Structures are given as C-alpha cells and as structure tokens.
Amino acid sequence: MNSSFFDNKNTLGLLFMLPAGVLLLLFLTYPLGLGTWLGFTDAKIGRAGEWIGIENFQFLIGDSVARLSLFNTLFYTTVASVLKFVLGLWLALILNRRLPFKSFIRAIVLLPFIVPTALSAIAFWWIYDSQFSVVSWTLSKMGLIDRYIDFLGEPWLARLSVTAANIWRGVPFVAISLLAGLQTIPPSLYEASSIDGATPWQQFWNVTLPLLTPIIAVVMTFSVLFTFTDFQLIYVLTRGGPLNATHLMATLAFQRGIPGGALGEGAALAMLMVPFLLAAIMFSYFGLQRRAWQQGGGDK
C-alpha cells in the first residue's frame, strides 16, 4: 500500500469516498432526479410514463384535495412547531435547574422521541378511540361531558388531535437539544446580570434567549423539516381522513402514488414540498453562519 498512488490525497480521498458516494448517488441523488422527472410524466405502476409537461402540477393546483392537503400541512407544521418550541424551551429551562434525579428525568423525557412513531401512534389511536377513549372516560366521570368525544371523526377535532400527538413526540427532541445549548451558557453571565439587578425574566430575555438563538434556529429547522414531511403518524392515526381533513402532502402523495398507482402525480406532489424544504434549509444555513460568526469562527 506504500506506492505513491495510494499516498496521493486526491486518489485516496476518492477511494475512501467510494462506499458512501455509490450508495448516496444511487439511492439519494438519482431518485431525487428521477422523482423530478416523474413529476412531469404520466407514469403509472407497471407503465413507463410519457412526458406531459406541467400537466400534473396544473391538475394538482385545480384539485381541491391537494389544496386541502397543502393547507393541512401548513397548519400542522405551524401549530405543532410553535407549540413544540414553546413547550420544549420551557421543559429545557426546567431541566436546566437544580433537580433531584436529574439525569434519570432527562433520560426518560426523551422516551417519546426514541420509540418508533408508528408504535406510539397506536397508543394515541386507542387514547383517541371514539368509544373507549380514556380521555372521554375521565371527562365524563368528572361530569364535564355527557357524550364521548369522537377525536378522529370530526375534521377540526382530528386535525388538532394529530397535531397534539405530533407535539407529544417532538417536545422531547426540542427540549433536550435546547438543554444542551443552555448548558453552554456561562453561569458568570447570570451572576453578573443579577448583581446588576436583573430580574429572572430580564435574564431570560437578555441573556438566555440571545445566546440560544443560533441553536434554536438549527433545532427548529430540523423540527419544521420533520413535521412538514411527516407521514407515519397520520398514516397510522387517520390515513388522511375524515374527509381528507388530516391528509398531509406526504400521505396524499403516498395514497395517489402507491396504492393509487399514479406514480407521476404522486411524485409531482412530493416535489411540491421541495420549495418549502429549501426555505427551511436556507434558514438553517444562515443560522449556522451566524453561529460561526458569533464564536469568531470566520469562514468555516
């Protein structure tokens, strides 16, 4: 192995990149291109498509279900992300304080994030059951309702129920990531500001939040990205129903593309998510830049 061929950085670099490169090009870059192309064809399962230009996109814009799925996706992403951020930051601040059994608590807080979403969604499915829901049982025993709530049966109630399940899963991720950010803030800043007479509220707004902004930007970008492209929670809980009220773009793309067989239309729908994802990525990129700048990192 000591020949000059293998000592050349460029050759060796290429060789080392080979396994990752082949897998990523074949199963990531190529499908990304193929998916874009499919979006402009009328491909069906078992039949190669013909180029039909922007017909799929024109159809989708005129399709009320597709428009509803865009609305649902935006609603789901916005509401869930805002609440995940607020609750996650609150939980992070709580966990950053002095607590008994701190590391144990921190460990079990993350459980909703690590168990398979499809499986925890089954638990929510049962909690939201129209006849045997434990929430309805408790509320009716307390005398607050007289009829069981049909959580997944009414459009708006279903939207809110799936959003709640998504928040449940996402809060631990946001909280634990922000906690890691909180722990990098030097305690001396808090001591100095409290000597200057700052209240805890002022400390939060003027010390914690500004120093945490870069990591918030990154964490929330990931959170928005995963919520926007969510699939399994909806697929398990409602499959898009009732009356398509909970269809996200990903679940509709699946329904049209795989069981429906309209590969071209499904791919077009999936590709419509890309502009939104690019916006999120740009946001993350500038968040990262700002972070490097704050640490005096320069161009990195």
Next chain:
Amino acid sequence: MSDKTDAAGMEYLQSLPRRWVTLYIPLGVFMFVLLFPFYWMVMTSFKSNEELMSKAANPFWIVKPTLDHFEKLLFRTEYPQWLWNTILISVLSTFISLFAAVLAAYAIERLRFRGSRQVGLSIFFAYLVPPSILFIPLALIVFKLGLFDSVWALILTYPTFLIPFCTWLLMGYFRTIPYELEECALIDGATRWQILVKIMLPLAVPGLISAGIFAFTLSWNEFIYALTFISSSENKTVPVGVITELVEGDVYHWGALMAGALLGSLPVAILYSFFVEYYVSGMTGAVKE
C-alpha cells in the same frame, strides 16, 4: 456538565412554595403527559378483552392481568418473523452506514482532498432530504434492481439517511483528534489505512457508539420505505407489520396491537437506557455541529 455549574447559582434564595409552582408542578405535568401513552400501552396489553370493552370498569387499572395478547402475538401471528427482520435490517444497515461514514468522514476531515469542503457540505444537505419525497422514485429503482419485497431493499436504502448523519457526526469527532498523532505515525511510515484503523478509530469510539446507537434506532423506527418496498407479510418490519397485518377489517385487536407496540418499542428503549449519554450526545452533536 455537573450540577454545580448549572446556571442557577441563586436558587437557594427561592422559597419552597415558589419552587413548587415554577418547577415541580410544571415538571410533573410534563412527565405525566410524556409518559402516559407508555403506561397506557402497558395497561392495555395486559388487559382481557372483556375488561377493555367495559365502560363501567376503571380503565386505569387491571383487575385480571392476562398474557393472552402476547400469546396471540407470538404464536398466532408472524410477529417473531417481523422482529427478526427488523433486527437484521437495523444491524446490517447500521454497520454498512458506519463503515461508509468512517471512510467518508476521515477523507473529508483529514485527507482534505480537492473538493472535500464541497463534499462535506453536500453530505449535510443530503441529511436534510426527507424520505417522504424520495419513496416514489426509490420504489421504481428498487423494483428495477429486483429488490422489491426483499429485506435487502431496506438494508440498502436505509443508509441514504444514516450515512449523512453518521458522517456529519464522525467529522466532528475526528476534528477533535490532534493532527500531531497522525503526523507522528506518518513519519514512522504508517499508511493512511493504518492510521485510520489504529489511531483514529480507537480514539473515536465514543463517536462510533453515538452514531451506531442513533443509526440503529433510526432504522428500527423507519416506516415509509418499509411500507412501500415490502408487500409480503414474512418480509415486513415490526412497525409496518403491526399496522398492516394486525388490523383485520374493522376489528381492532387492541390488546394485541398494544402488545405489539410494546414489544416493538422495548428493544430500542432498552438499548437507549444503556447508552443514554451517547445517544444524547449524538443527537445534540448533530444539531450543534
């Protein structure tokens, strides 16, 4: 970070009632909500069907615990096969990804070949491409390669989201290893391969564990590819098998569904409990880098 350096040096000034209102009660509510679905999973999976369907009984407790649902799951469904598939797929795709990621991270971070910066950046962007925009074209590719309805379809496609993550994480770890170690070895006549195997990898073991644990749980939890690329029951993974095979028409076997969810969650939960710190540092490391 130890408790002493926490950003709460003035907390002894707070009175106990105030601590209850601002700290313990909110924390208690958070913990209750976050853990309740798990409690509910356990309760439901040990309840008999009569108890499950009774509106009179207190649903929070079990009068007569039963193992019926587990018995049905393990002996009258293909659950053990799904469990085996999931283990096989997760282990293999994790190892393939770690292997590819170690080489890639070393090349990008240490060999500094021409274009390595751009390659590093594109790996980061690859991490941001979600499976739900790729599954339709990937289904076609998998079909063309003759992998459709085979566990290999998943073993080979899972690395697309595992490699970017692992590479990114390991790049961060390699960056912390001093260059001098490598230079000494080069002067002593070691090849790059020897340096990677004998110097870098032993020093990067924590990073390898973080990346490995995280990759394993990600592949265990994967759903959309497994749902799309696999059609026959004996090749399914646990999450997809439970969702698609245990629901017969309109009859929901809640006990068996919950038992399936519980058994399918336990392996990752146990693995996680042994490696909490590695897992957390993997998760936050990927976010912070």
